[in-house]
Amino acid sequence: MNGDIILVIVIGTALAFDVTNGFHDTANVVATAISTRAIAPKTAVAGAALLNFAGAFISLKVATTVGKGFVDAQAITTTVVFAGLVGAIAWNIITWYFGLPSSSSHALIGGLVGAVATASGLGAVNGGGLFDNLIVPAIAAPIIAFVTASVAILIVYRIVGRLRPGPTSRGFRLGQIASSGLLALSHGTNDAQKTMGVITLALIAHGNISASSFHVPAWVVIASASAIAIGTFSGGWRIIRTVGSRIVKMDAAQGFAAQGAGAAVILAASSVGYPLSTTHVISGGIMGAGAGKRLSAVRWGVAGNIVAGWLVTLPAAAVFGGLVYEVSNLFGHSAVGPLVIIIVLLLALGAVFARRARQAATVPAPQ
Amino acid sequence: MTTGAIEVHLLLRVLYTAFAAGVGVSLVFSLGVYGLIRSNDMRRDHRTLAAVGFGALSGIGLMLTIALIVFGLILLTHKS
Numbered sequence: 001m002n003g004d005i006i007l008v009i010v011i012g013t014a015l016a017f018d019v020t021n022g023f024h025d026t027a028n029v030v031a032t033a034i035s036t037r038a039i040a041p042k043t044a045v046a047g048a049a050l051l052n053f054a055g056a057f058i059s060l061k062v063a064t065t066v067g068k069g070f071v072d073a074q075a076i077t078t079t080v081v082f083a084g085l086v087g088a089i090a091w092n093i094i095t096w097y098f099g100l101p102s103s104s105s106h107a108l109i110g111g112l113v114g115a116v117a118t119a120s121g122l123g124a125v126n127g128g129g130l131f132d133n134l135i136v137p138a139i140a141a142p143i144i145a146f147v148t149a150s151v152a153i154l155i156v157y158r159i160v161g162r163l164r165p166g167p168t169s170r171g172f173r174l175g176q177i178a179s180s181g182l183l184a185l186s187h188g189t190n191d192a193q194k195t196m197g198v199i200t201l202a203l204i205a206h207g208n209i210s211a212s213s214f215h216v217p218a219w220v221v222i223a224s225a226s227a228i229a230i231g232t233f234s235g236g237w238r239i240i241r242t243v244g245s246r247i248v249k250m251d252a253a254q255g256f257a258a259q260g261a262g263a264a265v266i267l268a269a270s271s272v273g274y275p276l277s278t279t280h281v282i283s284g285g286i287m288g289a290g291a292g293k294r295l296s297a298v299r300w301g302v303a304g305n306i307v308a309g310w311l312v313t314l315p316a317a318a319v320f321g322g323l324v325y326e327v328s329n330l331f332g333h334s335a336v337g338p339l340v341i342i343i344v345l346l347l348a349l350g351a352v353f354a355r356r357a358r359q360a361a362t363v364p365a366p367q
Numbered sequence: 368m369t370t371g372a373i374e375v376h377l378l379l380r381v382l383y384t385a386f387a388a389g390v391g392v393s394l395v396f397s398l399g400v401y402g403l404i405r406s407n408d409m410r411r412d413h414r415t416l417a418a419v420g421f422g423a424l425s426g427i428g429l430m431l432t433i434a435l436i437v438f439g440l441i442l443l444t445h446k447s
Contacts, residue, residue, distance in 0.1 A: 058444055132374060140378060148386050152393035159397040163404050171400035175432075179392075182436065189443075257393050264389035264439075268381045271443050 003206055005335035006078040009342060010202040013085045015227040018195040020092045021104040022052060022231020025191060028262075028282040029184045029232070032255040038176035048184035049233035055188025056225030061273035062190055063216050066197025069133045069273075070109055071116040073204060073211045075124035079328055080115045081202045082338050086345060087111030087321030091313065097352055100309045103277030107317040108194055109134055114318030115325040137274040138310075141265050142284030149261035149288030156253045157293070172252035179259035186266035187278045188228060194275055195224040250289060257292070258285035280310060392435050399428025 029052075030044040039047070088104070088111035095102040109130075116124050160168050196216045203209045203217070250258070262278070262285040269276045290298040324341060331337035402425030409418035 058440070136378065137381070140382070144382055144385050145389075148389035151386075152390045155390065155394050156397045159394075159401050160404075163401065167404045167407070168400060171403060175396050175400070178432075178436070185440075253397075256396070257389075260392050261385070261389035264392070265381070265385040267439060267443055268384040268388070271384075272377045272381060274377075274381065 002333070002335045003078065006082065006338055007202060007206045009335065009338045010078050010082045010085065011199055011223075013082055013089070013342070014195050014199045014202070015223055017085050017089050017092075017104075017108065017198075018192065018224055018227035019231035019234070020089055020096075021108075021191055021195070022049070022228040023234045024092050024096055024104050024231075025187060025278050026232050026234075028278045029187050030180060032250065032259055032282070032286060033176045033180040036173065036176060036250060036252045036255040038173040038252060038255065039180060044180065045233060047181060048187075049229045051181050051184035052188035052192065052232045053225045053229035055185040056192035056196075056221060056228060058185070058189045059270050060193060060196070060216050060221075062193035062270055062275045063196040063200065064214060065133050065273040066109070066194050066275055067200045067204075067214055067216075069129040070126050071112060072120070072124040072126065073201075075116050075120035076201050076205045077119070078202050078205050079333070079338065080119050080325060081112070081198060081205060082341075083115035083118075083325035083328055084108070084112030084321045085198065086324045086341055087114055087317050087319075089345065090320045090324075091317040093349065093352060095309060095313075097356065102309045102313040103138075103279050105191065105194055105275050105277045106134070106138065106310070106313045108198065109275070110314040110317030111321035111324075112198070113314075114321030117318070118322035118325045133274060137269060137276055138280060141269060141274070141276050142280045145261045145265045145281045145284035146288035146291070148264060149257045149285040150292035152257040152261055153254055153289045153292035156257055160253065169252045172256045175256045176252055176259065179256050179263060182263035183259045183266070183278075183282065184232075186263045186270065187232075188225065189270045190266050190276055191278060192224045192228040193270075195227065196220050197275075199224070250286070254289040254293060258282065258289040261285040261288060277310070388435065388439055392432055395428045395431040395435065397428070399425050399432060402426070402428055 026045060026048060029048045030039070030041070033039045033044055034041050085108070088107040091102065091107040091111070092104055113125050113130065156172075160171075199220045200209065200214065200216050203220075204211050204214070209215065209217075259282070262282040265281050265285075266276055266278060287298050328337035328341055331340065402421045402423070406418050406421035406425055409415075409421055
């Protein structure tokens with residue numbers, strides 16, 4: 001009975017994480033198109049939510065990597081999955097509060113790794129899998145996006161550089177509707193699968209699915225797709241401002257190149273099962289499109305702050321994940337620990353959102 | 368527990384696929400925009416033949432853009 005209650009809490013928490021993931025990452029998908037006025041903010045966010053939902057059905061390779069690639073399946077319990085999730089949510093909310101784009105994906109995996117390491121020791125963490133499937137792609141993907149966007153914008157300017165700016169800009173704004181859509185689709189493909197992987201891990205730990213025949217049930221796919229779409233629809237204006245205009249002021253052609261490069265990298269990575277951070281990739285694309293035009297156009301200071309946020313995410317979420325596991329353990333192996341933590345988390349979330357709402361009342365969202 | 372060496376071929380696949388798709392789509396879409404704008408300019412100057420030529424370039428560029436995107440998505444769904 002206790003196991004069933006914890007499983008329900010874990011699934012609820014995983015879906016809540018998926019909502020925060022969509023909420024947190026809305027900016028990555030729509031900021032560029034909004035900042036160049038290619039799409040109205042509300043239309044962009046609604047379209048991104050729909051395409052996030054659709055994207056979640058494209059592939060399951062990333063879910064398999066998250067479910068099998070980072071930790072020993074024998075070390076996984078529902079409480080461990082719960083602690084990892086809460087650690088990731090806590091880190092996501094902190095970075096959202098301060099307007100810092102971090103990686104929801106790395107927060108999730110960091111939280112899980114921290115909880116597993118605390119519960120079963122470092123030996124239960126698949127260091128090789130973590131390095132191959134998370135750290136190397138995490139470093140490579142933004143660089144690939146940067147180079148792709150730089151080369152793309154150089155070619156674009158070579159072709160349309162001498163044309164009248166008005167019609168050219170209108171043309172690329174239309175293009176941005178497509179590139180934005182592709183980016184939203186790729187976001188759903190890569191990010192929703194991380195939640196699917198985690199819920200499947202919990203189902204394995206609970207005994208609903210055999211560890212030897214890893215598969216993602218259809219209801220998990222539908223629930224995860226819906227949760228990320230709801231989160232995306234809720235939006236995140238603070239981070240939209242940071243990603244959309246503070247890294248680099250861009251024109252429509254740059255926005256098109258940045259989004260096209262970002263979507264291409266995320267979709268290519270999804271096809272081989274790499275759980276990427278859309279934040280890393282699109283920021284790399286934006287900087288590449290800016291640097292391709294003029295190196296000084298990129299505000300490297302802001303970009304540096306973002307990189308610092310990325311570096312901190314994995315260890316910080318791991319610490320949170322470990323702490324939550326320890327606190328949960330204080331109540332033994334019953335469902336009381338996770339219930340108490342959920343109540344505390346909800347109270348903290350309520351306080352954070354109330355404070356943010358009071359601040360938002362004085363700073364209106366862009367229209 | 369470790370998986371050993373990095374699977375370089377997977378990383379390379381991401382590298383060349385993403386680069387080809389990202390740069391390729393920008394290239395053909397730019398040709399489409401270029402063709403469209405030049406075609407309108409030629410039409411305004413009553414240079415019909417040139418307008419048709421640039422119109423064709425525009426059509427090919429925009430159709431190739433759509434074809435590349437659809438092809439990429441089909442490839443992704445088949446490999447996953």
